[in-house]
Every structure is written in C-alpha cells, then in structure tokens.
Amino acid sequence: MKKLRVRNKKIDDDLLMKKRREELDKWPTGKEVDFDEAVAYQKSLPDSKIWWKVMTKLREEGRMSVFPRAGTPVLEKMIELCQGLRDSGVVLIPVTTDSYTRLCQYEKVEDILKECEKTGKPLLNGYPIINQGVKKTRKLVESIDAAFSPRGAGGEIAIASGMTTAEAGVGFLGFGSYVKNMTIQELVESSQNGMRVIGWYADRGVILCKDLHGWLPSAPFPLSINIVCMIIEAVTAAEQGQKALYPLVHCMGNMTQDLAWIKLAPRVIREYLDKFGYQDTMIIGTCPAQTPLFPVAMDMGGAFAYLCYASMVGALSKSNAVDLRSIDEGAGVPTKDTNTVSYRAAKWIFDVVREQQVEIDIKGIDTEEKVAETEVRAILDRILDLGDGDIVDGTVKAVESGVLDSPWSPNVNVKDQVLGVRDARGACRYLEFGNLPIPEEIKEFHRGKVAEREKLEGKKVDYHSTVKDLWSLSKGKIVGIPPYNQ
Amino acid sequence: MKKLRVRNKKIDDDLLMKKRREELDKWPTGKEVDFDEAVAYQKSLPDSKIWWKVMTKLREEGRMSVFPRAGTPVLEKMIELCQGLRDSGVVLIPVTTDSYTRLCQYEKVEDILKECEKTGKPLLNGYPIINQGVKKTRKLVESIDAAFSPRGAGGEIAIASGMTTAEAGVGFLGFGSYVKNMTIQELVESSQNGMRVIGWYADRGVILCKDLHGWLPSAPFPLSINIVCMIIEAVTAAEQGQKALYPLVHCMGNMTQDLAWIKLAPRVIREYLDKFGYQDTMIIGTCPAQTPLFPVAMDMGGAFAYLCYASMVGALSKSNAVDLRSIDEGAGVPTKDTNTVSYRAAKWIFDVVREQQVEIDIKGIDTEEKVAETEVRAILDRILDLGDGDIVDGTVKAVESGVLDSPWSPNVNVKDQVLGVRDARGACRYLEFGNLPIPEEIKEFHRGKVAEREKLEGKKVDYHSTVKDLWSLSKGKIVGIPPYNQ
Amino acid sequence: MKKAPTIITGTVGMDAHVIGTKIVSRTLKDAGFNVIALGMQVSPEEFISVAQETNADAILMTSLYGMAELDLKEFNEKRLEAGLGDMLLYIGGNLVIGRYDPKEVEPRFKQLGFDRVYPPETDIVTVIENDLRKDLKAKGKM
C-alpha cells in the first residue's frame, strides 16, 4: 500500500514570524497585534468564549445553539446585533466580514466605514474586521458572553481580539465559490506554504477551532463531493496543527439524506484523520447547514418553516448547533429583529425537541449513507492514486481533471461538468456525472431514481429541471407530484 | 363473556321528524330547511366539498391539509377569511361558531350581529350559523372549493347548507370543557334519545363525517382517558348511523408519545368498532391536534416553531390533516393575514416533508404505545364491567365514580381528582391517579418517570409543577434541565 | 390580626375558560385569603348577589373569550345600586376579541368600574403580592 501523506514544506520559525508581521502590516491596525500578548489574552478567556469548549459543552449537556450569520459595519450596531443573538439563545456568534475586506481592499473600506459612521447607514455587507482592528473588536468580544468566529477574513486580528476559530488547510469554499481565476495549484500553495499560525498557537496551548465547509454545493446536489473535500480540509488543517474540527453538513431538504449525511460525515472524516495519523485532532460535533435558496421575503411562513425544518433535523440528529439563516435571508442582510424572531423559533425547537433526546431511525438512511460512502471512498481512492499517496498532489490533479468537480462554480479553472437534480422524493441525485469516478452500479442507482421522477412528472429531467430545483425548498415544493386537485 | 352493546332507545320515525322540526323552529331560519331538498343538495355536492372524501383523497395521494379554526360573524368577512385559508392550501375548512350560538342565545346574537354588520366590527367570537341561516351559509360553502365543518353548533342548518360533518354519539368535549352543571346521565340522554339525524341522512346515501375529540385533556396529561372517550364516542356515533370517523389526536409535545398515540388511537378505535359490530363504519384517517397553550402574541418565533413542530409530527405520522392554530392563538381570534402566514408555514412542511413519505421509527414509541394501550384496555374493561357489557351504562357509572376522570374540568359533576405532569424528557405522566383503574405496574412506571424529573430538578413534583407545565410548550421549555450556563 | 379578606372569583358571562380562575382561586387560598370560587359562567347578577351575601372585599374576575365588555354592560350600575361601591374590582384574561394593546383596553374597563385591568397571562402571585394586598390595606380591609 502507498504511504499516505500530506505534502507540506514546513517553513522555519524565523520566516513564519516575518510572514505573520508582513501580513499584519498590510493595514495600520496590524500594529495592535503583539503575538505573546495575544496568546496571554486567549488564555485568559473564559470557557464560554472558547468555541471548541462551547461546542463540547453543548453536546455533553444535550443542547444546541444556532450558528447564525451576522455582520454590520458600525461597532455599536454590531454589538447590538450580537447581543440580540445572545438574547435569543445563540452562544456561537459569527462575525461575517464584508466583501471588500475579504478581498483585502482596506482603503476602500476605510472610506465607506467613515461614511457608515457618519450616516449611520450600513453601507458594507459585513463587519470590516481588519479596519476595525484589535481594540475595537475586543470590545465586541468582551461585550457578549459567547464564543466568536470570524467569517471570511480576520487572520491574527481576529485571534488577538479573542475570537476562537481560525482557518487552516486547503479551503474549498473560497476556491469553489468566491474566486474567478485562482488555480487549484495556487490554492494549495497559498494555504500550504502558509504560516502555520494555528500550529504556533496550538504549541502554546491555544486551540483554535474550525468548521469544515467543503466545496459548497450551490444547488441540490449529492453531498459526496462536499464530504470528500471536508476530508481533504480536515487532513490538511490537522497537518498544520489544527486540533479541533467539526463538519458543517449541507442539508438539502430530503430528510433521509440529510440525516444520513450528518451520520456519515464525522465518521469518515474521523477515519481518514486517523489513517493519516492525526488521532489527536478532535471532532467536536456536527453542525447541519441550510444551503439551498431561501424563501423570498414575502413568504414569511415558508421562511419560518424552512428554518424550523433545519432546526428539527439538527435536533433529531443530536447536533450541537445548526447553521441557520434568518427569515430575511431571501431578502437581504437581516436586522436585529428578524434575527431575534428567527432564532427564537429555532431555540423553541432545540429546547423542546433536542432536549427530549429522541432516538430516531428512518427507513432508507442506511441506503443513502451507503451510497454516499461508496462515492466518497471511490473519489478519495482515485485522488490518492493520482497523488501516489499524497492527498495534496492528488487533489491538484483531481481538480484539474474533473475527478473533483462541482456545479455552478464562478471559478474558470473548475471543470463544471456535473449537475444534480432531485428525484421523485426530493432526494438529490446526479444528473451529469462529468468525470467523477463513481462506480457504475452507483451511477445506475442515480439514473433509476431520476427515471422515477421522469415517470411521475411525465417529462424528461434536464438542465431546466436543475434550474427549477434551485427553488424547490424556497417555493416549498420538493417533490414532483402535481398540485392538489389538478 | 358479557354481550357488548350500546344502550339506545331507537325513537320512531314520526317522533324523529317532529323533533327535528322542533329543533329547527327555535329560530326563524329553521324554516329554510326542507329535509328532502337538503338530501338532494348534499348529493349534488362535488367530491371536493365532501369531508370524508377529501380526507380519503389526501391520504391516498400522500398529502395533507391544515384543519384550522376560523369564525367571524359577518358573512362577507367570513368568505374572505375562508378564501384566505383556501389560498394557503387548506381544503378542510371549519366554521367555528360563537359562544352565544353554542348556548342557543339566538336573540342576543341577532342584536349583536346587526351591530357587527353596522360597525364592521367582529363583536362575536365566531360565525353565528343559526342566525345566518341556510341561504347565506350556502353562499359561504359555494364560494370556496373546500369541505366545510360546523364547529360547536349548526345542526341541520349546517347540513342543509352543504357542510359535510355532523356530530353524533356521546360527546365528551362539551360535557368536559364547556358546561358547568350537566350530569353524565343528562349528556347520555340528550345525545342518545336524540334524533338519529345522521343515520337518517346515511340511509339516504349522505355520509356525514365526524372527528372524534374525546375528553379534552386541557393540560399536559397522558392520552389514555382521551382515547377511551374517543372509543365511546365512536361506538355510540356508529350506533346512530355515522359511517365515517377519524380521531383528532391531542399532541402534547413529546415526540415519542405524540407519534405513539397517533398510531394507537385509530388502531384501538377500529378494534372496538369491530367488536361492537360496526365493521361498516370507516376510519378515514388521523388528525393530530395542537392542544397545550400557545406561545403569547409577542413570541412570534415560538408560535411558528410550535406550529411547525405539530405539522412535522403530522407529516412524519402520515396523517391526512393537522388541527392547527395560527400564530395569533395566544392573542385572540386570528385575522386573515395571520392565518395565511401560519398555514403557509404548515403547507411548506406538508409539501416538503409529508410528500417525501418518510418512514420513521423512534426508540420508545413501543413502550409509550404499550403503556397507553394497557391503560385504555384497563379503563374500558372496567367501564364494560360497570355497565355489564353496555358501554353507555358503564360510562355513566364510570364518570360518577371517577373511573373516567380528567383534570381542570369546569363541570361540577366531574370528580377532577387526577393530574398530569411532564417527566424529565417532557413526556406526560400521571401525578395523581384519582380513581382511575390503572394497573399497579403501570402506576409504578409513571411514578418512576416522575421521580426522574424530581432528581433532575432537585425538587418535589407537585401541583405547582402541573401549573408550570401548562406553559411548557408555550414558553418553549418542555424538559426540566436548567438553563444554559446556570 | 384582622380576619382574612373575602375574595370572589369566577369567569363572567358565557366564558367557559375555567383553568385560569381555578388557579387564581387556589393561589389566593394558599396565600391565606377566604376564597369563594364561583367557577365558570357566572352572571354579573350572581357576582353581585354573592358579594352582598358574603360581604366580599374584592372580586377577581376572569374573561378569556373576548366578550367581556358585552357581558359587563350594566354591571357597574347594578353593583353601585347594590351598595358595593367600596369593593375592589379586578379583571384579567383576554379581554377583547383579537390581538390587542392592553393599554388601549384598560381605560374601557376602568370605565366599567374595575380598579385594575390585567393583560393576558398575568402572573397571579405577583398581582397578589404587589397589588391586591396594597389595595386592600389602603381600604383598611387588611
């Protein structure tokens, strides 16, 4: 058997320190970061601000939290927004950064931020963490008794501010959904020859947690590709010293599949972490996520139902948290009030259903789990073949050849030769397999399921079905049976 | 074995016709009813207005409808309200009557109704079906493509208007929750020596459907008493000629129990119908109901979550309908808009989850089903003993002696010596057994579960726990574990 | 020590919602009051005649079904005629039909003679401790 390994040129400590400063020097607030002081500050945080400990405590006590999305540019408004979340029972608070910050356009941000502060209007679609800097962001963190996670950007400004998650490893989210021209080779280089900052903190006893996102399936699409990418993210993050991880499991709205994937993901991730020798990296839970399109603003009832569905799946799968949007998701950035009412609904489900510790079984979960698992193993085997045992090399070749592929990517270096559709019961199936190395009998299984839908609807399933399926949950119609009385 | 039977002095046809007219003569609109014309009108109705057929169609197609509550005095507003319901996918429409109509105070109603029409204000808490009469109510029925059910009152005015449900049998809902001084003997007389109107219609090919309500458990309370009463209602209704029935199963918010009861109720009702010789009376489905207190008006998120929970239980149990309140339930009579948004949420769950035809199993359902079934059989056995095989005589003696009993009744002739509380997982248990003939080992089971809660909360469970439990769902806190971080 | 004040409870008119008044009654009893619990569907006349007979110090009335104003149209007149002007009058529950702002409804019920008017789901223990004892003391009834 090939020796399994992760390509990684470990840079030496001097260079690491130099690179860290260089990164921080991109904007004046970088000066607010003193590395040793940051470690000391992190170590002074109470357990209730440490992400992996909060997750663990939730699981041990049989409870859940919403993991929302929240970001608004002005600090005082941001504190208000987050306090609103805390009041609705949220103990895991994200700091969603704005799009310009994510693209390092700090000068532009500075001007707009001033305008925001002057006019009181939220002209940025998130919290500009770099421009706000450590002192101000610590004020945010200290104001609210919860754990914080920077989303999309933040680096050591976030860490020094007392946020307790950080990104390491090969990140498919950015590559697959946010960038236009990056190659997979560039992604690997940038995340691998990188700074090992997470490991540096871990060596000093500061464990920064991370959610595994995988390659975002932007539409109803089987989750196997995403799970493969979560495994790659997990193994490469562990290699860089990340000690606490958990999968965000993208739920597509078919209850059987959603529950099957929530079972499967942590199990196979654990297995591969162990295989690669990262037994000491913890998987501290699971967090189902609401992925497909949200009902439009006018359909408040549908929006509530969708988030209650996701909360219910989280509660029944005994997850520690659910990545939930607000009822305003289809409309725009949520306000404090729409967040509050949305997460109050989720909390009702959590407190009522999760705490009952229901042990549920659904007919067909086994099949869905087996199908997804077979796909995951087939794709990963091929990747390790391509890399001759090296998961990173294999990943590069896999993306280049479409062995790893996902639909609707904005990235011109992605093959984009695959498509998913729903079947007669709303489960996600492959419509186009592209170059995915999926075993023939599994392909047949998908084709059979697609044929069932064709029979039910009396018409061919094609690209247009895929487009229509983007809205299946949003319109509250997941299954192809015709409307009542028609 | 004793011969099982239902006491019933069948009145002769002439007397029946006389009594029917007497009843109708209580208010001038009674003249609008011509019996033969009513039969002809009923027979001319399309399937989509015939309750039992709509229910059957829903089940056959694997779909669901909300079964809401709706009633407002002015006809035009009532049509608007019902059209709003239909637009949100409701095909089973109730006509909730106002409190004065239920108590036959038609003169009073007439004055207020005039006032309503003049001012446009809904001064009555429902639709005064008797005062509105046949012509107007037919307009309501004909305006909307759905089946209609009069709630609380209506008699032959409702039937002649084209509504397709009607009450027969010994009705515990009124006796247990609406009246103050009636004895069980009086209840039995009034419903038994009654008019056999339902049978009269059935003989002419008009099947009027009925939901079995049982004795309303006004608080978290095990469902066995309620199910016993549904069996009594079923058997006595069948005796009077009712051919289509279905149980409203009162869900208390513990998912395991709710699903167990939904399985149990139709099964034991069928069994006893057969035992008593009513094989030709159909059970056409199940309809879970939201029974405990609703979240207050300010907690819109909680209200949505509660109704999504109930919808979900309905969908997972493959029920044909769910008896749902609106998010305004805790506040007051709902408007068209709050109905619409509420039932839109339910419809999302129905269309997304029900149509997936999920086959669910939950650990513990068997135990809950067995416990409830054992209780039901023990109580029914005692009733049949007391009545020497006659279920009606037995029922009279059972209520008089507290062998049938329920908490919080307004009726002074009810023992009211029983109480329920939730256990450590939110399931409903007996706290006080009163005179219920529950087997000792089952009593021990309840006591053990209550003890678990006492251990968890570190304090005695008593009357105050029962009062607190009235609000457990409404406050979104069903299980006794202390709040997070305390 | 004075003897315990006498309090009448019940739902007015045709209101069948009995749970609230049952809890109110038991809580008052547990707090040491002399309670006359009339249960549900008590007519305004019955409240008045029982109050006269028992020389009651207060009525804690309940109405949930939204039609209290209709039920209480002539109540105040009659109770003043009956010489019960000094008796405390509280009412609680869902006082009108539909969603409402308690602040708007309060004056309407004060007009009908009530000393205090409570919004839905009022905690009765707090009312006893914060309002009832104070008001009874102010009237020299405790």
Added chain:
Amino acid sequence: MKKAPTIITGTVGMDAHVIGTKIVSRTLKDAGFNVIALGMQVSPEEFISVAQETNADAILMTSLYGMAELDLKEFNEKRLEAGLGDMLLYIGGNLVIGRYDPKEVEPRFKQLGFDRVYPPETDIVTVIENDLRKDLKAKGKM
C-alpha cells in the same frame, strides 16, 4: 433577418454570486441571442471596454451582494464618454443591503443610467419575452 443582437452578462464589482448570471446567459443563448458571458466580478470598466469591442446592444448586469450602487458610482459617466449612450442597460438581483422596496430603489438605478431595474428573483424568460425584445426592437436592433 437581422443578425442576433449581442448581449453582455456578468456580476458587477466584487459580487461573487454567479449562478444567476450563468442562468441568464444560458437562457439568452437558448433564446437565440449572441451572448458574451463575463461571469462574476466584472469591473464597470471591463463592461465598457467589452461593449465597445463587441459593439454590444445591451448589458444585462447582475448584483446580489447589496453593494451595486457603490460599484456603479462612475459607471454612467464613463459609458457615455465611451459613446455607449444608445446601448440598453438592465440590472437585476438584490440591489441594496437589507430588505427593500424595489419601487424605492428603481429610480436610484435609473439615475445611474439603467433602462430597467429588476427586483430579486425576477424570471428571466419573462424579461426576455416582455421587455428585452420590445426594447431592442424600439431601438432598431432587432
């Protein structure tokens, strides 16, 4: 028959929401247009230079991330300078941050030079059939 009109598509500024513009592009192609799909994150300058190069008849721009107004501040000036005053300009998506009333936002984008401004989740097939063909014909481009 005239040759098919040329339409440019893409998301403007830093907007990464590409699915909508991908669907718009394919639907236009299927409807017989000559489509130049620039994908996501197209700068205003790029839209203008590609329009000049290809002599485009219309741009169907997309923006979902709420910052379109910031991205388009100087766009209209520049395109008029570039002599593209006659080219049709449509924009669709989530045009500002937060929940909004499309009626209020429309005039702001018309000010920025757009001929038509669409609310979130607009059906593109309807737009092509009802608006685009009509507008192109009116300009003699079809």
